[in-house]
Amino acid sequence: MSITTEDIAILGGGLAGLTAGYISGAPVFEAQDSPGGVASSDKVDGFVFDRGIHVLQTNNKIVLNLLDELGVRFTEVTRYAYIYARGVYTSYPFQVNSTGLPISLRLRCVRDFLRKDRLPPPGNYEDWIRSSVGNGFADTFLIPYSEKFWGVHPREMTFEWTGNRVPQPTTWQVLRGAVIDRRTGIGSNATFRYPTQGGYGSIAEALAARQSRLSLGHRATAIDLPRREVRFANGHAVRYRRLISTISLPEFVRLASPVPEEVRQAAGRLRTNSIFVVNLGIAGDLRPVRHWIHFPEPDIAFFRVSLPGHFVDSTTPHGHASISAEIAYHGTPPDPAAAIDRTIADLRRVGLLSDETRIVATSTADIRRAYVIYDFDRRAALETIHAWMRRHHVVPSGRYGLWTYFWSDEAMLSGRKAAQLVMTAAPERVAELVD
Ligand SMILES: Cc1cc2nc3c(=O)[nH]c(=O)nc-3n(C[C@H](O)[C@H](O)[C@H](O)COP(=O)(O)OP(=O)(O)OC[C@H]3O[C@@H](n4cnc5c(N)ncnc54)[C@H](O)[C@@H]3O)c2cc1C
Incomplete structure (x- = not known):
């Protein structure tokens, strides 16, 4: 077994780990033979396919400057997105483009939208949907879609993650959208950017090309917390002073030792679709x-x-x-x-x-792990696991290290923040990363 010793080591070569590596110059250890994680692309017979739809929907200057610095070129696209329900294609978002729906359903949706303020304050995601768009739009699209997408009923979920992810129309937009087909585009991705060449994975490839030390084919199989040592399936091991981990929390807990029972149980409560x-x-x-x-x-x-x-x-x-x-x-x-x-x-x-x-x-x-489910167990479980990681000089980062609904720009920002934190501050300050 070969062992190297590092001040900082980074686990996972997705966008968060690669950004942390780019900022810190620290080695990145990635299980797969190619970088990018969820944000990588596959090339098949001349076609480029991402892992599910990926578009860049950010105006964050730090991210845009970073992408510019990396030389990734983007095409700006005006979104044409639709919903297919009741046998018709309606422009997305539904709430402001309902002209395609049967008239009786359209009237119900608009009437319920105008009455939504009478609903009680939300206690879960279902209530939040109803009080945001009214029962008509909720029952026709958002609730069945959420159930199909998350695989759990929205009443079992919190709504702390919604932010700008679910478009919020004005009354005027809803009324106008019920009578005129204007294909109104609201929401954070009404226009989006997409890499001009190479698919979405070209972002990770550009980051990977600028790493000083990227070790592909390094799957961590054991993390000895007291010795601060990670062992890999290929026989290599690394000793670190601080570790940034972007692998998923349940996997981290499975590989680490020793693990208190309360942490193991907390990890068992984390869910994704x-x-x-x-x-x-x-x-x-x-x-x-x-x-x-x-x-x-x-x-x-x-x-x-x-x-x-x-x-x-x-x-x-x-x-x-x-x-x-x-x-x-x-x-x-x-x-x-x-x-x-x-x-x-x-x-x-x-x-x-x-x-x-x-x-x-x-x-x-x-x-296998796609979208984090914000159920009512998530927050407490996360606090238990992150507090334990903090005690062991491990900084969680990325979508599955922070167990959150990060878009790719947010995953990159979290990698950047983790790198800056371990380079400058005490590991105890890692709690700041969670929110
Ligand atoms: C279906 C889908 C659609 C999405 N669409 C969009 C979109 O349109 N726009 C957008 O901005 N964002 C989108 N996202 C979110 C975006 O993909 C993520 O925020 C981002 O890619 C997460 O990067 P990450 O580095 O945090 O995690 P990951 O990509 O999961 O990176 C973690 C890395 O750790 C590696 N790893 C795991 N275990 C080990 C181990 N034991 N040892 C070593 N390495 C290991 C993995 O191979 C992986 O490369 C989407 C996500 C999904 C799932």
């Missing part, structure tokens, strides 16, 4: 331009479909189009061949593919 992605490369085009579509109805396999070829041309070979369908699940992942067949069948049912469409490439990706 899982997402199985079916990618299709298609000969010809898929007009009209649509970037993504939400599918709230339970009899359709996927909850979301994106068309990467409509973001930028470079994700498909010339004269081709592509579709990525995301299926949420808990427990055992779908069988890949069955998931591809079911996806194609459902895409035909909703009119995105015809019987004549020629599919020239297929691939799948399994994201």
Whole structure:
């Protein structure tokens, strides 16, 4: 076994770990043979597929300057997003684009929106949805969609994570959207950026190219906390003074020793959904331009479909189009061949593919930990685990280290903050990172 000794070591080479490595110059240890984690892209027969839809929806100057410094070029895109419900495509967000809905449903949605202020203050995510958009929009889209997406009912969730993630329309926008089809775009991704070349994974690749020390193929298998030593499956080990960990908290707890029982139990209470992605490369085009579509109805396999070829041309070979369908699940992942067949069948049912469409490439990706579920156990469990990590000079970072709903820009910022913290401050200050 070879052992190296480091002042700072970083576990995980996704966007958070790579940003921490870029800022600190410390070594990054990544399990896979390529960097990027959830934000990487796969190249399949000339098509570029991300791990589920990925678009950059930030105006944060630090992130934009960093991306500029890395030389990643972006195309700015005006969003064309839709919802497919009751057999019709309606522009997203539904609340301000309801003209496509049957008239009786539209009237109910608008009436309930105007009465939403009569509802009691929210105590859970379901209440929050109802008091934000009214019962009509809630029952037609947001509640069934949430259930399909998270795999738990929104009444079992808090709403602390919502922030700007769920668009908040004005009364005027709702009324206008019920009578005029203007495709009103509100929300943080009404326009978005996407890398001009190489898919979303090109961000991680650019970061990886600027690391002073990136060790791929280094899967941590044991973390000895008193000795401050991480051992890897390939026989290497690293001793550290401080560790930044961007791997998921349940995995960290599983690998670490010793682990108090209360920490082990807390880790057992953390939940995410899982997402199985079916990618299709298609000969010809898929007009009209649509970037993504939400599918709230339970009899359709996927909850979301994106068309990467409509973001930028470079994700498909010339004269081709592509579709990525995301299926949420808990427990055992779908069988890949069955998931591809079911996806194609459902895409035909909703009119995105015809019987004549020629599919020239297929691939799948399994994201076992996708979106953190904000249930009522999360906060207390997190406090227990983070306090224990802090005592052992470990700084958690990233989406799954902080166990939060980070978009990629926020994951990068958390890596940056973790690096600055370990370079300048006492590990006890790590609590600041959690919020
Ligand atoms: C389906 C989906 C869609 C998304 N869409 C968007 C979007 O449109 N826009 C946006 O901005 N963000 C989006 N995000 C969020 C974005 O992908 C994440 O915030 C970001 O990629 C998280 O980066 P990270 O470094 O924190 O975590 P990760 O990417 O999970 O990185 C952790 C790394 O640790 C490695 N690792 C795990 N275990 C070990 C081990 N034992 N030893 C060594 N290494 C290990 C993993 O291989 C991984 O590379 C989306 C996320 C998902 C799941």
